[in-house]
Amino acid sequence: SFGTVVNLDGVTIQGIEKISIDDIKHAADMGYRIKLLATAQITELGLEQRVTPCLVPDLSPLGGLEGGTNMVVIETIGSDPIILQGPGAGRIPTANAVVSDIIDIIRGSKVKTFGRAASLLKDVHVSKGSTSTSYYIRLLVDDKPGTLAKVTAALGNEGISINRLRQYDHNATKAPVIIVTHETTSSSIEIALKKLSETGVISIEPVALRIEK
Secondary structure (H helix, E strand, O other): OOOEOOOHHHEEEOOOOOOOHHHHHHHHHOOEEEEEEEEEEEEOOEEEEEEEEEEEEOOOOOOOOOOOEEEEEEOOOOOOOEEEEEEOOOHHHHHHHHHHHHHHHHHOOOOOOOOOOHHHOEOOOEOOOOOEEEEEEEEEEEOOOOHHHHHHHHHHOOOOOEEEEEEOOOOOOEEEEEEEEOOEEHHHHHHHHHHHHOOOOEOOOOEEEEEOO
């Protein structure tokens, strides 16, 4: 997309193994759905690339995706977003792609993989954690006085402001807490999550997901 040398080491990767059914329900309560997104964008600090599960508005094009359908959203300067959508999995799309390649070989068609000769691709500085967005954070905390004060202090020390905080009904000594932050960077979130784990009031490892609007 940016005419740069492919650098897989520069991609931040977060899997879906920590996402629970509760996260899906909590996201839905707030008008979001959870989708696995691959994102690349040029920033003042370089090229930032991520493959992470994110919360997206449920009424957005990405939020409406179902099954094996894929979507690419291209944001340009001076134009509305360009949206491309089509089947991305299954026997028929796969067979179609294979046959298409065979036809190209028979016809002698040669399409450059990167849209241009690989020798013309340029090196680019890799940036990580520089772009700001809101975050969804799920915690399981001790249900006792002073717990939320320690949580908010750990976030506040990293300059993270809370937009919404919700504690769900519970019958045990542990309380599920959902926090939605104002915009912040992933580097600040990473530090804050470590500080949260050091407070002594967090029962399990916190889960943090980007919110892409």
